[in-house]
Amino acid sequence: MNVKDRVTRIIAEQAVMDVAEVTPDKTLDDLGIDSLGLVESIFAIEEEFDIQVPFNANNPEDSDFDISSVAAIIAAVEGLVAQQSA
Template sequence: MTENVRDKVVEIIAEQAVLDVEDVKMDSTLEDLGIDSLGLVESIFAIEEAFDIQVPFNANEPEQSDFDISSVAAIVTAVKGLVTEQKGG
């Protein structure tokens, strides 16, 4: 499941950034990838749908959220935590 989460999150982010999956590095920020605030919101919706989870995220104030969007790796870690918490694994 862990690899699947990472791969799916990277795939969603790559799609939003209009990049190849290989171009999305774990240490990349969304800004590095050219994802703006609308792309971020669309990514969050896609992640929620893909994993059937609810992301605690305030698009107007992302710094106020418990969902870390500082890098691709941070997003993957946050999604893994939510999947475990909300889906039991």
């Protein structure tokens, strides 16, 4: 399972949706994920990939971790995974 599939699965679990409904163009708002769900998603992503996500839950718009869409989250996680293995 690649990064995209694993991140999509985590987000789908938080949204209580089928994985097929979690498309790259969707935002977390589109999926009904609130701030608590976002934080839980971040924790699950960190655990799944053994990475540290640079995310400020108190001020997400000032974060270095792009949460603007599912595609942005996938790209950010892919970058963190690549940094870790470098």
